[in-house]
Amino acid sequence: MSPHSRPIVIAIVEDHPIVIEGLRKILSRDLPVQEIVEHHTGAGFLRYLASNKQTLDVVLLDITLPDANGVELCAEIKRLSPGTVVLGFSNHSDRSLVLQLLSQGASGYLLKNATAAEIIQCITEALQGQISFSDQIKQIIAKPSANQLKPIPPLTKREKQVLRMIADEKTSTEISEELMVSPFTIETHRRNLMQKFGAKNVVGLIKIATELRLL
Known part of the structure; x- marks a missing residue:
């Protein structure tokens, strides 16, 4: 069914009123909108979604809300x-962030500097089942990052386990207890992982591993 063949309900989850006002004008003018729902927090929107019985067609999701992680919020919305x-809607153009959002079920990603025509095109394409991006994000997605051009370092089974647990924000003590080895052994695995990935810290380690699709 074409997205223009029936009225659609759109939610804007965004904490800046002026952005919402601009979006309302664009969406109301260029799409067959039945209703535009507005929420300023992730928690408030999830409560609405859990209790709302009408069909919600599209969510324009700011991924840097004050009370929620956009990637985790996307996963909960899709659940x-x-x-x-x-559709992710953000000022952040980090490639790994875009890929993380897509991995949680998002249908696309727009930057807040997108034109009205780009916004309408992305929504239309997404409603047709496509993955859609604003023009600047298309360029970012098409160009691999420096990390993605690196060869994937060989990891042992235990190193893969430790890497996933580090990504889950577990401490060396927690990991050692779960794997029933000494904290010293886990610290050794941490150092080896940093060295293999060429990372300076845990944040860098997780970013590189994510870009290499190891997480």
Whole structure:
């Protein structure tokens, strides 16, 4: 069914009123909008989604809300309403962040400097089942990062386990207890992982591993 063949319900989850006002004008003018729902926090929107019985077609999701991680929020939205199209809407153009959001079920990603035509095109394409990006994000996605051009370092089975647990924010003590080895052994694995990936700290380690699709 074409997205223009019936009125659609769109949610804007964004904490800046002026951004919402601009989006409302664009969406109301250029799409067959039945209703535009507005929420300023992730928690408030999830409560709405859990109790709302009407079909929600599209969510424009700011991924840097004051109370929620956008990637985790996207996953929860798709869990509560699998048929709803989620489009990331942000000032952040980090390639790994875009890929993380897509991995949680998002149908696309727009930068807040996108034109009105780009916004409408992305929504239309997403409603047709496509993955859609604003023009600047298309360029970022098409160009691999320096990390992605690196060869994937060989990891032992235990190093893969430790890497996943580090990504889950577990401490060396917690990891050692779960794997029933000494904390010293886990610290050795941490150092080896940093060296293999060429990372300076844990944040860098997780970023590189994510870009290499190891997490």
